[in-house]
Amino acid sequence: MQDILFDFISKYVSLTEEEKNALLSLDLFHSAKKGTILLKEGQKSQENYFVLKGCIRVYYIVDGEEKTTAFYTEMEGVTPHCAINETYSEYYVSCIEDSILLVSNSDMGVEMNSKFPKFEIMCRMLSEELLAKKIIDFDEFKISSPEQRYLNLLQKRPDLIQRIPQYQLASYLGIKPQSLSRLKARILEKSTE
Amino acid sequence: MQDILFDFISKYVSLTEEEKNALLSLDLFHSAKKGTILLKEGQKSQENYFVLKGCIRVYYIVDGEEKTTAFYTEMEGVTPHCAINETYSEYYVSCIEDSILLVSNSDMGVEMNSKFPKFEIMCRMLSEELLAKKIIDFDEFKISSPEQRYLNLLQKRPDLIQRIPQYQLASYLGIKPQSLSRLKARILEKSTE
């Protein structure tokens, strides 16, 4: 599992043994069972989660209804908003599969960044890359209909459609579960007629 | 105008005179008339735009129709995707008001980052902050109806509704201009009944 992490990091910077050891000494690796809630609405938390294996999701509860806004799978991570600006969380974060996570907090980040300038560089590269991706995703979402979004997801992340409950996928696509069912039936109809 | 820039930067890092001069020597300040197209679909460009005054927008043209996905006003900026991964741009960027912009390219970024570690730190802070904001904006977009999005915008960015043509606002809200008109009439009806 450590190798997977170091492989990932090596795409951005190359670490010395000392730096690798510093990273390992932070005791970041944790496993979490499916269903584990990592963060609840109204909680304060400093923790960041990076998925080495498995899948976590972010969801809001609005008028008693879950609204899923994001999934994070292998080599993706979340820094909850409440960990940045020290407020109470507006959303939940939970594991939807048995997962292996890197759990860190901002103190560790600050420490690593000040000890090793390389981490600073890696963090900049990573967040710039993620920002660019998010903007593209948001743009695509805005310029597409729910049906196009579904077809798009089918192309780009077919795994998500397989591994994730449909009712969670629905709000991820900005619609209700019933509409997702209908939409899929409509697509099937089109393709067979 | 320079002071506005330095004030903004001072929220993240404090610059020495040397650093300020290095920044000024890059000749970043440019003015652009309303209607200027900074980037076209299919073009390659290395330029980043940061708005000191005015407003720029990002839009796609899909089936001959403009789809506006973002506005950037004072103290906000764009790094077009094509400038990052050196591909052809999928969208347009244009000034919708007479504007004063900082125009930079990635070479300048690399140079400043390597000369002054402070810039590296500022860039990390900035992109982390922007990423967090984008995620929140995207979440809100997903969990809201077009009407809620409009009311939300009215609260958070009333200036945008004033200064921006309605047909551009509409696609920014994920709908057609006719639907925006209807939606506004609906809201007005509700509030007066």
Place this chain on the structure above:
DNA sequence: AGTATTTCTTAACTTAAGTGAACGAGTTAA
């Protein structure tokens, strides 16, 4: 295995957004 619970789908109906067209106000250009 059998029961309980959750999730997915279908259906009928309501509401809102998409579409195509028309009109008026405001702007620009000849």
Place this chain on the structure above:
DNA sequence: TTAACTCGTTCACTTAAGTTAAGAAATACT
């Protein structure tokens, strides 16, 4: 000043999503 355009709004109609409810299918529990 008139003619051409652009933009915002309204209307009638179509299409798709929201809502409520019911039942089937899958999953979890004992």
